[in-house]
Each structure stands twice: as C-alpha cells, then as structure tokens.
Amino acid sequence: MSRPVSRRRFLQSATLSAAASATLPARSWARVLGANDRLRVASIGTGGKGWSDLNDTAASPKVQIVALCDIDESKAHLGQAAEKWPDARTYTDWRKLLNDHKSFDAVIVSTPDHMHAPISLPAMQLGKHVQCQKPLTHTVFEARQMRLAAKKYNVVTQMGNQIQSHEAYRTAVKLVHDGVIGKVKEVHSWQSGAMGWILVDDRPAGMEPVPAHVHWDEWLGVAPTRPWLPKIYHSFNWRAWQDFSNGQLGDFGCHILDPVFMALKLTAPTSVRAEATPMNKEIWYRKSKVRWTFPGTEHTADKTVRVTWYDGANHMPTNADLGLDSKVALPGSGSIVLGQKGSLIIPHVAMPQLVGEAFQDFKIPVVPARNHYTSWAHACLGEDHATSNFDYSGPLTETVLLGTIACRLAETDLAWDAANLKLTGHAKAQDLLKKPYRSGWEPAWI
Structure with missing residues (x-):
C-alpha cells in the first residue's frame, strides 16, 4: 500500500500541481516516450469492467502496469489486481495516486x-493519456470539458465503447458508407432488456456498518453523502441511482448508438424529446422513448434525420412500426437503419443483416476488428490511433445525456445549441x- 497522505498534504500538493499546470504545457509534466519505451499505466477501478479493461490493455507487451487503485480492497477488486501485478503500487484513493503522477x-x-x-480531468491536466469507461461523463457539461481538456493538453484519449472496434460494428458502418442501403431516412435503436439493477423504488431508510475493505467516502466522491447499505450501490447496482449513473440509456447508448x-457521421442534435415512466429524485425511469433530430449529412436522405431510442423490459419498435415483414427477426437490442434501397439491422453484438429483396444474394464484406484497448496504448506511444477519442466520444456522450435530460423533462420539446452549450424549451x-458537487470534491475545470 502507498504511504499514507494526509488531507492537508494532498490539498497542498494538488494546489501546487494546479498552479504549475496553469503555466506549463502538459507535455512538460509528461515523460517523453521513445520507440523502445513501455507505456506505464495506472488503473483506477480494478473490479468488474475495470478488471477486463485492465487485462485487455495489459495484453500489449508495450504496456507496464505500475499502479492500481480501487476503493474496495477485497479479492474481487483491488486484491486480485494486486496479486496479478505484485510490483504495482496500490491505492484506495485516486487523489493520492495522482500525487505520484511522475511515476506513470x-x-x-x-x-x-x-x-x-x-x-x-486532473489526469489530463497533468499530461496523462486517458482511457475512460462509457458513458464518458455524468453530465453534458462534463463531456464538453473532457473534450476540451484532451485537446488543450494534447493527450491520447479513448472511451470504453469497445464494441466500436468489433468486426460487426465496423462492417455495419462500412455498409452505410458504401451506399449499400442508399441514403438513410431514419434510425431506430433499442435495448429491451430488464433493468435488473433497479432493486427498490426509492432510497431505503437506515444504514449498516461499512465493511472494513470498502472505502465508502472515496466511493461516493463528488456525490452527496449517504449511508452505506449492502447490495444497493456498490459494486454493481449503482446504475439505478441518478446520483451515480445515467440509467439504461447511459449504460447502453454509447454502445448501441x-x-x-x-455510419451517418452525426455530430450534435438540434432537438430532443422523450417519453418516460415517472421518476422520483433517486431512481432512474424503467422505460423510455427518446427522439433526437440531427442535421442531415452526406449519408442521409433529407436535410434532417431522426434517431429514436427505446429502452425498458420488452420495449422496442415492432415490425409494423418499421414497415417490415412480420418474418423479419429483430434482435433484443440494437438498431435498424432505414435506407432508400433497403434496411440494415445492427444487432448488439452480432454481424449486421441487410433487409430487402435486392440483398438476397448480397455477400456482406467483413471489416476486420481492431483491438480497442491496445490500439489506445500504442497510440500513446505514437504507433497507432484511437478511434473513440474524446473529440468523437464527447459529442456522442453529450447526445446520450441530452436524452436523459429529456427523460427528466418528459413530453417537452427541447432545442439544443451545441456551439453555445444552450438547452432551451423548459x-x-x-x-x-x-x-452540484460535494464540498471539497469539485472537479478541476479547464
């Protein structure tokens, strides 16, 4: 375990770092990497999805895992990572890890x-390359800040929507770019699975002692303080809670959309409207339908194009809604792109399917997969590129989170001015x- 750092010492160090980064470019804080160097990686969040992110990135022989951080010291979280990389320094507070920023x-x-x-954000301000899970952020403003920070500090970034690099999604994108279905008229996307992480309808009363291996205050982080209860929050069911997540749309939107x-080369929508089941101030909705309107692109049939999202148990468009033959099988989650020459079904995750008589003998050319994780690591070394960098994934995340705002303000037409970060209509x-952020935990805005 790393040497204990008092709150006073951490704040003093953070203040000095912030002052220095205001006068020095990020590269002056970062190590200059050569062709024979290994990328020294620190992992923050080592359980659950963090475990696979860590292992898949470490699969590159050009990566060296040097630091591990998790608020949970149990075997399933920090414990297993520390066992696999015994030479890596371990932390339970990411702020203390960033204090040692010269080591990664x-x-x-x-x-x-x-x-x-x-x-x-503070990692990028220190000149560190960042791979961040999806959705990129919790708010639209944060997403814009992430995009601006990546550009300002000239770091390599990647959002963890790894299916983007799968041959299935890459093949679907190329089919649209090649004009196989003609210009696109509209798109419908959905996730019709049950939201199994919603265990209650409101915040339960009471509290229980925090387990010795869990650092609950660090888990809460910027969120308002609340008592510990088992199973309700850490380590998976936090997705149900508005303070910590963006619900089903936030969980799957950055994948499925x-x-x-x-494929359509979309940027920012101009408007959004949603229908959703009622919500209190704690738990996310159980079913929604969100419709965005985007400016048309070279791949769309008209000057605007609509994209509609559905989620909730068994909630998805019907074949009749889409004008499809009843024999066409739709996946439980995915998208259908309706084009002038036919339609393209993009399952989540399986190879795309063309719908239409003209495609009976069409053989879909498969686009090879990329490695989403090691390509980011190698891009940090100047040897590859990251396809879901924050310049791309920032606007995608903004779109998804505008949908969650529309769900909070259901049955309202909202207009979005992306250039000026203005949302009107309510x-x-x-x-x-x-x-708002918990006092003492405010993010380091650029």
Whole structure:
C-alpha cells in the first residue's frame, strides 16, 4: 500500500500541481516516450469492467502496469489486481495516486459514471493519456470539458465503447458508407432488456456498518453523502441511482448508438424529446422513448434525420412500426437503419443483416476488428490511433445525456445549441446540463 497522505498534504500538493499546470504545457509534466519505451499505466477501478479493461490493455507487451487503485480492497477488486501485478503500487484513493503522477504515463478510469470526469480531468491536466469507461461523463457539461481538456493538453484519449472496434460494428458502418442501403431516412435503436439493477423504488431508510475493505467516502466522491447499505450501490447496482449513473440509456447508448453515429457521421442534435415512466429524485425511469433530430449529412436522405431510442423490459419498435415483414427477426437490442434501397439491422453484438429483396444474394464484406484497448496504448506511444477519442466520444456522450435530460423533462420539446452549450424549451433544462458537487470534491475545470 502507498504511504499514507494526509488531507492537508494532498490539498497542498494538488494546489501546487494546479498552479504549475496553469503555466506549463502538459507535455512538460509528461515523460517523453521513445520507440523502445513501455507505456506505464495506472488503473483506477480494478473490479468488474475495470478488471477486463485492465487485462485487455495489459495484453500489449508495450504496456507496464505500475499502479492500481480501487476503493474496495477485497479479492474481487483491488486484491486480485494486486496479486496479478505484485510490483504495482496500490491505492484506495485516486487523489493520492495522482500525487505520484511522475511515476506513470497513462490512466484507465473504470469507475461508476459520476467519477469519470472528476478523475480524468486532473489526469489530463497533468499530461496523462486517458482511457475512460462509457458513458464518458455524468453530465453534458462534463463531456464538453473532457473534450476540451484532451485537446488543450494534447493527450491520447479513448472511451470504453469497445464494441466500436468489433468486426460487426465496423462492417455495419462500412455498409452505410458504401451506399449499400442508399441514403438513410431514419434510425431506430433499442435495448429491451430488464433493468435488473433497479432493486427498490426509492432510497431505503437506515444504514449498516461499512465493511472494513470498502472505502465508502472515496466511493461516493463528488456525490452527496449517504449511508452505506449492502447490495444497493456498490459494486454493481449503482446504475439505478441518478446520483451515480445515467440509467439504461447511459449504460447502453454509447454502445448501441455508436455505429449509428459513425455510419451517418452525426455530430450534435438540434432537438430532443422523450417519453418516460415517472421518476422520483433517486431512481432512474424503467422505460423510455427518446427522439433526437440531427442535421442531415452526406449519408442521409433529407436535410434532417431522426434517431429514436427505446429502452425498458420488452420495449422496442415492432415490425409494423418499421414497415417490415412480420418474418423479419429483430434482435433484443440494437438498431435498424432505414435506407432508400433497403434496411440494415445492427444487432448488439452480432454481424449486421441487410433487409430487402435486392440483398438476397448480397455477400456482406467483413471489416476486420481492431483491438480497442491496445490500439489506445500504442497510440500513446505514437504507433497507432484511437478511434473513440474524446473529440468523437464527447459529442456522442453529450447526445446520450441530452436524452436523459429529456427523460427528466418528459413530453417537452427541447432545442439544443451545441456551439453555445444552450438547452432551451423548459425552465429547468439549462440547469440540468450541470450538477452540484460535494464540498471539497469539485472537479478541476479547464
């Protein structure tokens, strides 16, 4: 375990670092990497998805895992990572890890949604390359900050929507780019699975002692303080709670809408409207339908194009809604892109399917997969490129999170001015682009 750092010492160090980074470019804080160097990686969040992110990145022989951080010291979290990489320094507080910033070059951030930006932003300000799980952030404003920080500090970034690099999604994108289905008229996307992480309808009363291996205050981070209860929050069911996540749309939107964004070359919507089951101030909705309108692109049939999202148990468009023959089988989650010459089904995750008589004998050319994890690591070394960098994944995340705002303000037409970060149509809309932060945990904005 790393040497204990008092709160006073941490704040003094953070202040000095912030002052220095205001006068020095990020590269002056970062190690200059040569062709024979290994990328020194620190992983923040080593359990659950963090475990696979860590292992898949470490699969490159050009990566050296030098630091591990998790608020849970049990075997399933920090414990197993420390066993696999015994030479790596271990931490339970990411702020202490960043105090040792000269010892690593890049960070993997695999925490609950609410901590993505608060960790990633200061890391980028220190000149560190960042791989961050999806959705990129918890708020629209945070997503914009992440995009601006990556550009300002000239670091290599990647969002963890790894299916983008799968042959299935890459093949679907190329089919649209090649004009196989003609110009696109509209898109429907869905995730019709049950939200199994919603265990209660409101915050339960009471509290229980925090287990010795869990650092609960560090898990809460920027979120308001609340008592510990087992199973309800850590380590998986936090997705149900508005303070920590973006619900089903936040969980799957950056995956399922990703090939749609890439195929149509979408940027920012101009409007959004949603229908959703009622919500209190704690738990996310159980079913929604969100419709965005985007400016048309070279791949769309008209000057605008609509993308509609559905989620909730068994909630998805019907064949009749889509004008499809009843024999066409739709996946439980995925998208259908309706084109002038036919339609393209993009399952989540399986090879795309063409719908239409003209495609009976069409053989789909498969686009080879990329390695989403090692390509980021190698890009940090100047040897590859990251396809879901924050310049791309930032606007994708903004779109997804605008959908969650629309769900909070259901049955309201909202207009989005991306250039000026303005959301209008409801008195509360603009305020929902941001959120308050716990005192002493405010993010380091650029």
